Amino acid sequence: MIRLEKRTAPSQFWTYAAPVLAVLLTMICGGLLFAALGNDPLITIRTIFWDPLFSEFSWYYRPQLLIKGAPLVLIAIGLSFGFRAGVWNIGAEGQYILGAICGAAVGLAFYPTESVFILPLMIMAGALGGWAWAMIPGLLRVKFGTNEILVSLMLVYVAQQLLASMALGAMRNPDGMGFPGSRNLARYPSATSWINEGAGLHWGVVFAFVAVIFAYITLSRHIFGYHVRLSGQSPRAARFAGVNPGLLVLVCMGIAGALAGLAGLFEVAGPSGLISIDFNAGYGFTAIIVAFLGRLHPIGILLAAGLMALTYIGGDIAQSNLRLPAAAIQVLQGMLLFFLLAVDVLTHYRVRIGTRKLA
Amino acid sequence: MKIKTLLAGTGIALALATGAFAQDPTKVGFIYVGPVGDGGWTYEHDQARLAVEAEFSDAVETFYVESVPEGPDAERVITQMALQGADLIFTTSFGFMDATVNVAERFPDVKFEHATGYKTADNVSAYNARFYEGRAIQGHIAGQMTESNIIGYIGSYPIPEVIQGINSAFLHAREVNPDVEFRIIWAYTWFDPAKEAEAASVLIEQGADVILQHTDSTAPQAAAQAAGNVITFGQASDMAEFAPFPRVSSIIDDWAPYYIERTQAVIDGTWESSNVWHGIPEGMVGIGEITDAVPAEIKASAEVMIEAIRAGEYHPFTGPINYQDGSVWLEEGDVADDETLLGMNFFVEGLAGDIPQ
Numbered sequence: 050m051i052r053l054e055k056r057t058a059p060s061q062f063w064t065y066a067a068p069v070l071a072v073l074l075t076m077i078c079g080g081l082l083f084a085a086l087g088n089d090p091l092i093t094i095r096t097i098f099w100d101p102l103f104s105e106f107s108w109y110y111r112p113q114l115l116i117k118g119a120p121l122v123l124i125a126i127g128l129s130f131g132f133r134a135g136v137w138n139i140g141a142e143g144q145y146i147l148g149a150i151c152g153a154a155v156g157l158a159f160y161p162t163e164s165v166f167i168l169p170l171m172i173m174a175g176a177l178g179g180w181a182w183a184m185i186p187g188l189l190r191v192k193f194g195t196n197e198i199l200v201s202l203m204l205v206y207v208a209q210q211l212l213a214s215m216a217l218g219a220m221r222n223p224d225g226m227g228f229p230g231s232r233n234l235a236r237y238p239s240a241t242s243w244i245n246e247g248a249g250l251h252w253g254v255v256f257a258f259v260a261v262i263f264a265y266i267t268l269s270r271h272i273f274g275y276h277v278r279l280s281g282q283s284p285r286a287a288r289f290a291g292v293n294p295g296l297l298v299l300v301c302m303g304i305a306g307a308l309a310g311l312a313g314l315f316e317v318a319g320p321s322g323l324i325s326i327d328f329n330a331g332y333g334f335t336a337i338i339v340a341f342l343g344r345l346h347p348i349g350i351l352l353a354a355g356l357m358a359l360t361y362i363g364g365d366i367a368q369s370n371l372r373l374p375a376a377a378i379q380v381l382q383g384m385l386l387f388f389l390l391a392v393d394v395l396t397h398y399r400v401r402i403g404t405r406k407l408a
Numbered sequence: 409m410k411i412k413t414l415l416a417g418t419g420i421a422l423a424l425a426t427g428a429f430a431q432d433p434t435k436v437g438f439i440y441v442g443p444v445g446d447g448g449w450t451y452e453h454d455q456a457r458l459a460v461e462a463e464f465s466d467a468v469e470t471f472y473v474e475s476v477p478e479g480p481d482a483e484r485v486i487t488q489m490a491l492q493g494a495d496l497i498f499t500t501s502f503g504f505m506d507a508t509v510n511v512a513e514r515f516p517d518v519k520f521e522h523a524t525g526y527k528t529a530d531n532v533s534a535y536n537a538r539f540y541e542g543r544a545i546q547g548h549i550a551g552q553m554t555e556s557n558i559i560g561y562i563g564s565y566p567i568p569e570v571i572q573g574i575n576s577a578f579l580h581a582r583e584v585n586p587d588v589e590f591r592i593i594w595a596y597t598w599f600d601p602a603k604e605a606e607a608a609s610v611l612i613e614q615g616a617d618v619i620l621q622h623t624d625s626t627a628p629q630a631a632a633q634a635a636g637n638v639i640t641f642g643q644a645s646d647m648a649e650f651a652p653f654p655r656v657s658s659i660i661d662d663w664a665p666y667y668i669e670r671t672q673a674v675i676d677g678t679w680e681s682s683n684v685w686h687g688i689p690e691g692m693v694g695i696g697e698i699t700d701a702v703p704a705e706i707k708a709s710a711e712v713m714i715e716a717i718r719a720g721e722y723h724p725f726t727g728p729i730n731y732q733d734g735s736v737w738l739e740e741g742d743v744a745d746d747e748t749l750l751g752m753n754f755f756v757e758g759l760a761g762d763i764p765q
Contacts, residue, residue, distance in 0.1 A: 106491045113484055213596055217566060217764050228567055320480035326565055326596060327503065330477045365485050368473045375443060375475040
């Protein structure tokens with residue numbers, strides 16, 4: 050008989066080994082799935098996980114990994130603070146949209162003036178927009194005890210309506226023949242977040258790496274990081290240690306909102322280029338998976354975002370080269386989270402075989 | 409040893425020979441906004457892709473990526489197809505326009521065809537169908553079939569193509585029924601069965617007994633079927649599995665002749681950038697069978713209208729037509745020009761509500 054026995058402390062070994070095992074299990078089960086669909090499993094797995102990095106056209110795909118990964122890193126880093134402290138901000142997608150709207154508004158307001166101050170102003174507006182949107186669920190929780198999971202999630206749908214209204218109305222391109230969508234900020238030299246488009250480098254990539262370093266130092270060296278960890282592990286102990294729980298909620302929500310807002314701003318001023326009705330592509334939700342896949346650890350998040358970006362890009366290659374249906378790729382991504390949660394049992398529990406011997 | 413060498417030699421010679429004779433197939437890529445099984449818009453594009461394969465067999469190789477979001481991902485997927493050596497790429501949704509133009513700049517030797525947009529370049533063509541011609545037929549039938557005088561309309565995005573459809577359907581419904589009213593819900597999606605079903609239910613609750621849709625799934629058809637006394641029209645595809653009731657007719661997009669023609673042009677080296685807008689006369693817009701749920705005289709008059717459009721004798725936007733505020737748009741006998749239609753961002757007189765701004 051197989052029994053699970055709770056460990057006194059989470060296993061150090063499995064904390065690091067679980068994600069690796071989860072990826073391996075995903076590859077094995079994914080391979081079986083692909084085989085069942087009539088594709089060669091080895092070739093498919095190689096196409097998804099290997100080709101973007103080392104194939105003939107990797108010179109194009111590698112920069113794409115940066116573009117796809119940067120917003121995931123930024124948002125997931127922000128979310129990791131709250132998730133560690135037990136603040137469940139599920140609405141990063143909405144904060145991402147608001148950051149993009151506010152940042153783009155500043156850029157469009159200055160069009161067509163050229164100045165070095167425009168992009169920094171847009172960055173500030175983007176961070177502020179995301180921050181303000183996150184403050185709504187934050188303040189409601191602190192003042193009225195509402196559930197931030199529901200409020201932040203519902204605000205995503207509000208943000209989407211706002212986005213549609215901007216694309217159709219206030220921010221519509223006056224030269225766009227009445228079609229929805231704003232001017233293209235990527236083509237506006239003072240407002241674009243691109244540093245080098247061919248290399249996949251935009252300011253969001255730079256900020257993502259800075260955020261990783263910043264988060265690492267904060268969480269491991271700073272008193273705030275200690276408070277965050279303590280609040281997640283033991284809210285009562287945190288209170289005795291002098292943590293103001295309301296303030297902690299607001300700061301955690303604020304960091305997540307501001308970083309999600311930045312991600313949105315860099316996306317709208319670079320890879321996406323314009324405010325359109327369906328500008329948001331689900332980064333805010335995918336980042337939740339990335340945060341947990343990366344164990345809420347900054348370096349882990351960096352690796353996890355890279356892996357997710359890989360499955361997106363490799364998945365598209367597999368679709369067109371191997372005629373794999375899009376749903377198969379989504380199943381593969383779902384498996385990744387599923388196996389991670391399943392394997393996580395090993396971190397907190399010991400597997401015992403045989404019945405317990407009574408002393 | 410000798411035999412081995414001989415065999416190897418023959419093998420190489422054979423490989424060289426076949427290599428010299430077999431021509432490289434022309435590679436044609438397709439980017440879809442929805443899944444190929446949506447039963448509507450993307451399904452029809454994929455049917456046309458299969459028609460291209462059937463037409464050219466070994467001379468052409470096709471491939472596709474489905475459910476591509478309209479945004480930065482589209483640019484990556486299109487680039488990837490170009491890198492794979494595609495000679496011709498069809499991008500089949502309005503939202504792929506900027507991405508298509510951007511990628512086309514970097515791959516001057518690859519030909520691009522973008523559906524339903526307005527931007528073209530030396531290697532980018534635009535193509536679209538005059539769906540509003542089919543909408544006129546729908547309005548004509550719907551206006552006479554409704555008993556509650558309320559027609560529900562599920563709009564996708566408030567872009568000119570969709571607004572043309574609403575105006576065209578409304579004008580022709582009013583023509584046969586002065587009391588008819590339209591209720592419009594904007595779904596802000598091309599394909600989301602749950603949202604579409606919900607929109608249909610809301611419209612039915614508001615008393616609509618006809619549902620017109622400009623979204624791609626069959627969910628509204630299923631919602632109407634569940635309600636029992638509501639009629640619908642197939643959108644983009646025949647949706648015949650819901651015939652004869654609730655689906656009483658349909659607009660069918662037939663892209664196959666165009667895709668075959670353009671593929672042939674690439675093979676022949678005669679491809680040139682163009683901007684086409686075809687309708688019922690060219691066969692790009694087809695009207696699915698009008699079922700027996702429609703009384704014979706209504707069916708007959710609808711067929712007269714189809715033939716008039718096919719023959720070029722009737723244009724669905726023929727004056728007198730007023731703007732929503734009552735001011736004159738088209739005088740008696742005037743016909744709308746394509747430029748106005750392509751940028752249409754206004755409702756005609758009689759429609760209630762505003763276009764979302």
